[in-house]
Amino acid sequence: MHFLVFIKQVPDAAQVRVDYETGTLIREGVPAIINPFDKHAIEAAVRLKNQFGGKVSVVCMGPPMAEDALKEAMSMGADKAFLLSDRIFAGSDTLATSYALWAAAKQIIKEEGPVDVFFAGKQAIDGDTAQTGPGIATRFNVPLITYVVDIKNVDPEKKTLELVRLLESGQEVIQTTMPCFLTVEEELNTLSYAPLPYLIRAAKTSVKVLNSKNTEIEAEYCGLKNSPTKVRKAFTPPKRERGEMIEGDSVDGIINQLYEKIEPVLKTMGKVQ
């Protein structure tokens, strides 16, 4: 079986701070990581490969530094890594990005053979749109199952598998045919501590770069100019004021002070006379 995972390199959100004066993110010095949901997609693909045989390919669109993300994916057990990198992609929105990744995936299929299951994280933590994965699935015209939390009863013969997906009110169990496209939740699996041979292979293997020259990507669908989504304005919610500390020597004293503060509110609510 052939599994293809779409991943994105994102700034580590835990370390990004907001410049409250300009309302922009301070990205300087913030390390780049694999989008956390995508890691679980890689893990799922590697586990299926180990169970049923085959190979895992990974593709990432981004600047040359995104090679680090692909190297990490290989050290998690992926076999082939492709970096989709070209200046014509600069400023792409989710429509243009899903087009480019779809075109790159077609090239990967040409080189590595047909794909049984496509994987992506449910969304990226920097954009939070959850549109790119579905955009690629639509172009391939394959079943799309989002928010996957469990993969069961994989049947390579009949080319079917069963999936549990997360809904707001509960869970849904779906049977689908392959090829199909899954976007996954973190609950899908726990990341394993990769065996040393994976790391050694990753260090030895180079990443193949795909661009507008070695794929059939048409520039007229790529980049800022061909991205209908325009960001009109970005703003940050106002910084929360720190709570007021009430200090005192005795519990009664503190309670009295507190009561004085909330009494006017209680009065307007009609709770006290």
Add this chain to the structure above:
Amino acid sequence: MSKKDFDVIVVGAGPAGMAAAYVLAKAGVDVIVIERGKFPGSKNVMGGIFYRKPMDDLIPEFYKEAPIERHIVEQRMWLMDDVSHFSMGIKTQKHNSEPYNCFSVLRAQFDKWFSKKVVEAGALLINETVVTEPIVENGKVVGVRTDRPQGDLYADCVIAADGVQSFLAKSLGLRKKITPNKVALGVKEIIGLSEEQVNDRFGIKDSKEGVTIEITGPFLKGMEGMAWMYTNKNSVSIGIGVIIDDLINHNMNPNDLLESLKNHPSVLPLIEGGETREYLAHVIPEGGYKSVPRMYADGFMVAGDAAMLVDSVHREGSNLAVESGKLAAKTYLEARESGDFSEKTLSRYQEKLEETYVLQDLRYYKNLPELLEEKRYLLTEYPQFLIDAMTEIYTVDGVPKPEKFRKIKGELKSRFGYIGLAKDLYTIWRKLR
């Protein structure tokens, strides 16, 4: 011969391990470096000064491409008590032109750069993997075991550059247990300032030039230690290292020491208003020559901090690490010609180090740790006397100069006694001879 995955396994991607791997990879040896941090430099700590020479021999003119902060043109030495400091130092234009003497660096960036050069040279670098023990067969080290699944690796030779705690050297019985009187705990902050602030406060004209200040004296309350301030491009590294035994006996917490250092009237104006960007701590091996272990076994060599190669008097460590890594690699290359990686062949490594400044410097100061342990007052009372004498000389208060000098002489006699003074001088002379 058992299984073999690589010619050489280097454990630890600090300056020692990377210097060894670089030499080996350049010579076409199949070498793997195993680092436990997220990337080389992520766990590495030093005061912040990197000497040029050994690295320049390895990668000529490395300072033109490596991420260095400033080249050092002025080095100050302060003797400090709670309210004063007595300053000495050297600022020279001889250190202000290429090839330079030493640099301030931030290790997280510098080591990352170094590791890139090592990988370019052909070594394989594996991060986030902990080497747990050596694999020994028939008394010979044949590989290492890591904490990863299927994590055993085999090689002709293992070079342990796994830092001051060196579990590898310990588990082979090469190293004695480190005692708390032979190691210092260093804590350090990187305080962010603007480039102009650093230049103005340290008297620097060009942002490429840097200043170091080493501080010792009575402000340490009789503990053996050293504080330092190094100028980076737009920050200052400030730290303090104190022998762990002293911290315990004085019931002192290194963080509190660093806080009081930062608020000292001589120090505060240099860093005031800065924002702490990083906080780091590390153990520094200060046992000197006598704590240097046997650095080889069958199929095994130890380099850098793992071999306790630190010259605490001259704040040198990373350069000794680079030198030792290089020599370990060269010893391997010689051994490879005969295919003999026995203890006997690899013992040449330590002999080579003895012939260089690395072990000669450490040997020169070999009695110093004990001398200072016996006579802690050398670090407080003489500096205090100097501070007081200088203060007296520079105070104009109507007291005639001859009387001032008599007073200083009287102080010298009452504090140390002439016999005591002669004894101390003789002891120092004899111990360093």
